[in-house]
Amino acid sequence: MHSDLSLIKNSALKGIFSLVGLAAVNFLLLPGICLLNLSDASNAEPSVPVSKDNNPKTLLLVWALKGREPPGCWEYFRISGCTITGDRRRYNEADGVLMRHWDVVHKFPQARFRVHFYNHLKEYIKIDIFGSAGTILPEGKGSVVKMIRRYRFYLAFENSQHTDYITEKLWNAVRGGAIPVVLGPSRKNYERFLPPEAFIHVDDFNTVQELAQYLLKVKDSPSLITMHLSWRKDYSLYFATWDEYYCTVCKVVRMRKGKIDVVKNLTAWFYS
Ligand SMILES: *[C@@H]1O[C@H](CO)[C@@H](O)[C@H](O)[C@H]1NC(C)=O
DSSP: OOEEEEEOSSSSSSHIIIIHHHHHHHHHTTTTTTEOOOOTTOOOOOOOOOHHHHHOEEEEEGGGTTTTTOOOOHHHHHOOOOEEEEGGGGGTTTEEHHHHHHHHOOOOTHHHHHHOOOOHHHHSOOOOOOOOOEEEEEEEEHHHHHTTTTTTTTEEEEEEEEOOOOOOHHHHHHHHHHHEEESSSOOOHHTTTTTGSSSEGGGSSSHHHHHHHHHHHTOHHHHHHHHGGGGGGGEEEEEEEEEHHHHHHHHHHHHTTTTOOOOHHHHHHOOO
């Protein structure tokens, strides 16, 4: 099971925040998931199996769930009125279809930018690479995070630079206690998910060399390290599973019922 994280501020507001805020935040966090509403869903009255929360009206088809048992949103997450299915034959009855980014977009032309940036950066600082292009990581869950713990910085470079396309790369860095150096959507976009000082954005610098100089400076400066890491005392990490995201998405579809956005040109929408 994939999982992802979000942050909860440890404060008196936490109760309210986790109820009201997190639903929206979790939804925005979906790594590379986009949500498509069906244009004719408003007049289709789906027939959904009755469940114990006796309010089962919204059906969400999760494209990636094919062949796997769908989660019970009420049983596990106390989200009522939602049924999740992976059965693609139910496409026409579904109120919404959830597709992952990679089910829709197969090519990342910007991936080259990431490689270019890396090639430039490694002229100035030593970078260790793991995975298929470098040292093979040990098998098993958590090995990425375990490896990151040995490092001060983690380059969380996304394949694609689009709004909210912030993936587990960032959260692995946070889990491993490294300072994430991010390349992806704008700084402002990242600041919706992390405090401003919690990450270093490549856009903060005019040149790759300036970024490298700053990283070298932080490496040897206890006060700068504290500045980038002390936020961790005030937050805790919240682990969510894909199943919880599916149910949260269904809840959003449910809240938006009757308000349907039709995207006629997916390419234009995606790049907008
Ligand atoms: C959809 O949008 C893309 C990007 O703006 C454009 O290149 C393409 O021609 C559009 N396709 C149609 C069918 O309008």
